Amino acid sequence: MGLASYRRSVSETKRAAILKAARENFLNGGYSRAAMADIARDADVSTATLYKHFASKDALFAAIVEESCTTINNLLPTDIKGRDVRQVLKRFADAYIEQQFDHRMNELLRVVIAEVPTAPHLASAVYADGVVARYEQLTITLDALVERGDLKKHDTRDSALHLGGMVKEFVVWPALFSPRFEKPADLDAKIDACIDAFLKIYAS
Amino acid sequence: MGLDTHRRKISDRKRTSILRAAKDHFLKSGYTGAGMANIARDADVSTATLYKHFSSKEELFAAIVREVAFSTGDYSGAIGPDDTARDVLYRLCRIYLGVQFDHKANALMRVVMAEVPGVPKLAADMYEVLGNRRNETLMAVIDEMIRRGLLKPHDSAFGARLGGGMLKEVFVWPALFKPDAELPADADEKIHRVIDAYLALYGPDAKD
Numbered sequence: 001m002g003l004a005s006y007r008r009s010v011s012e013t014k015r016a017a018i019l020k021a022a023r024e025n026f027l028n029g030g031y032s033r034a035a036m037a038d039i040a041r042d043a044d045v046s047t048a049t050l051y052k053h054f055a056s057k058d059a060l061f062a063a064i065v066e067e068s069c070t071t072i073n074n075l076l077p078t079d080i081k082g083r084d085v086r087q088v089l090k091r092f093a094d095a096y097i098e099q100q101f102d103h104r105m106n107e108l109l110r111v112v113i114a115e116v117p118t119a120p121h122l123a124s125a126v127y128a129d130g131v132v133a134r135y136e137q138l139t140i141t142l143d144a145l146v147e148r149g150d151l152k153k154h155d156t157r158d159s160a161l162h163l164g165g166m167v168k169e170f171v172v173w174p175a176l177f178s179p180r181f182e183k184p185a186d187l188d189a190k191i192d193a194c195i196d197a198f199l200k201i202y203a204s
Numbered sequence: 205m206g207l208d209t210h211r212r213k214i215s216d217r218k219r220t221s222i223l224r225a226a227k228d229h230f231l232k233s234g235y236t237g238a239g240m241a242n243i244a245r246d247a248d249v250s251t252a253t254l255y256k257h258f259s260s261k262e263e264l265f266a267a268i269v270r271e272v273a274f275s276t277g278d279y280s281g282a283i284g285p286d287d288t289a290r291d292v293l294y295r296l297c298r299i300y301l302g303v304q305f306d307h308k309a310n311a312l313m314r315v316v317m318a319e320v321p322g323v324p325k326l327a328a329d330m331y332e333v334l335g336n337r338r339n340e341t342l343m344a345v346i347d348e349m350i351r352r353g354l355l356k357p358h359d360s361a362f363g364a365r366l367g368g369g370m371l372k373e374v375f376v377w378p379a380l381f382k383p384d385a386e387l388p389a390d391a392d393e394k395i396h397r398v399i400d401a402y403l404a405l406y407g408p409d410a411k412d
Contacts, residue, residue: 029321113380114318117234117311120383127381158397165373169365173372176317177331179324197366200411201404 015053017043019067022060027107031061031115031122061122064108069129071103076137085150085203089163089195092141096134097171097191101183105130106175113176135160152204159202166194219257222247227268231311235265235319235326262326269312273333277303279341289354289407293399296345300368301375301395305387309334310379355406367402374398 021042025034036057040050054060075095080088099105109130112123135157142156142163151159170190175181184190225247229238240261244254258264282295303309313334320327346364349355374394379385388394404410 030318033321110317110320113314114320116314116381116383123381127378131377131381155397158394159401161373162370162398162401165369165371165377166366167369168373168377169369173369174331176313177320177327177334179320179327193362194366197405201401 011053014043014045014049018045018050018053018060019063023064023104026061026064026111027104030111031057031119036060058119062125065112065122065125065129068103068105068108069126069133072099072105072130073133073137075099076134078137078141080141080144080148085145085199086195088141088145089198090191092138093167093191093195096167097183097187100171100175106172106181109172110176135164138164149204151202154202159198162201163194163198166197167191170194215257218247218249218253222249222254222257222264223268223271226264227308230265230268230315231308235261235315236322240264262323265326266329269316269330269333272303272307272309272312273339274341276307277339277341279339279345282345283348287354289349289403290396290399292345292349292354293402294395296342297371297395297398300371301387301391304376305379305385310376310385313376314380353408356408356410358406363402363406366405367398370398370401371395 018039022034022039024042025039034057036050037047039060040047043050050060054063075098076092078088078092078095083091108126112126116123138160139156142151142160145151146153146156170184171187222243226238226243228246229243232238238261240254241251243264244251247254258267277299279296279299282299283292312330316327316330316334342364343360346355346360350357350360374397375387375391
């Protein structure tokens with residue numbers, strides 16, 4: 001391995017450690033409370049190195065948002081082929097729940113919403129790249145189900161909100177008010193009940 | 205007017221002015237940033253009087269949230285003798301959205317979320333009031349609708365969560381991401397599409 005590629009690999013390792021430490025600091029304590037010095041310490045780098053990678057706390061936070069939203073957009077696309085309508089919706093809901101809990105999207109949402117009065121741009125980035133992007137993915141999936149004849153013809157932009165709202169009631173809203181909200185024990189039953197309700201409203 | 209009544213009246217007036225000043229401070233500076241001394245000054249009372257009414261900042265904040273959720277969010281008058289299901293549901297939606305937008309429950313929710321790491325107990329209590337809408341007057345109206353046959357018999361607490369979840373998604377969720385968000389111009393249409401969905405679930409003509 002040449003010197004240049006060695007340096008690059010060290011640099012990438014440090015960058016990954018910074019992002020990991022920053023994520024912990026932001027999600028546990030909130031954006032305002034998180035301090036660059038603490039993040040550098042937790043990532044085991046100097047503050048000079050930290051600032052070489054990310055010019056400001058804002059830039060660092062933006063990188064976290066981007067990372068989270070990229071994960072989102074890779075998890076969601078759902079192929080309807082070979083799955084019935086219920087399986088498609090369940091798979092979509094499961095992917096969504098994985099993002100909210102395993103990828104800590106619930107905490108990210110809470111942190112940016114809390115900062116709306118002081119730093120509204122943080123929330124608007126998450127809204128555009130996370131929230132709206134997910135609605136679009138769901139709408140594409142619902143359109144395919146309408147096309148196949150599983151759902152009646154309707155405005156899928158509305159029904160995407162209706163399905164999202166029912167699911168969020170049980171997996172997102174409680175998490176916005178709690179530091180360590182875990183998946184409810186009866187989660188699968190709740191999700192099935194939401195899918196039942198959705199199909200009662202919109203199945204053909 | 206007796207002396208006691210006079211005293212009670214003054215005390216009530218002070219309480220009201222404390223609540224008003226405190227709400228402004230919490231919304232402007234957040235829970236941690238709001239100071240009891242500043243609230244007393246803006247309410248034009250002494251800090252002793254303030255603490256006589258509310259023994260702590262936490263108690264004061266909880267009182268504001270309860271006032272918004274239960275006084276402005278009083279659903280008891282929402283059902284009239286000749287109402288259709290849609291009439292009643294529309295009124296319920298409007299009362300709820302009034303609490304969230306006109307009485308600033310959206311902004312109060314954000315204040316609470318900011319305190320989740322610092323004051324988790326307060327946040328959990330406020331979720332029951334603000335997030336979960338444990339509102340007896342609302343449930344009484346829905347149960348009355350079932351009695352009158354305007355809705356099919358169903359698990360009304362669960363149904364309220366599904367209906368409330370849809371309404372929140374359409375209106376409250378996007379508003380949380382923007383400072384001073386207002387209801388959209390096509391609010392009525394959107395409300396009626398949520399009502400359509402709710403009636404498909406629980407209306408008199410809903411499938412079994």
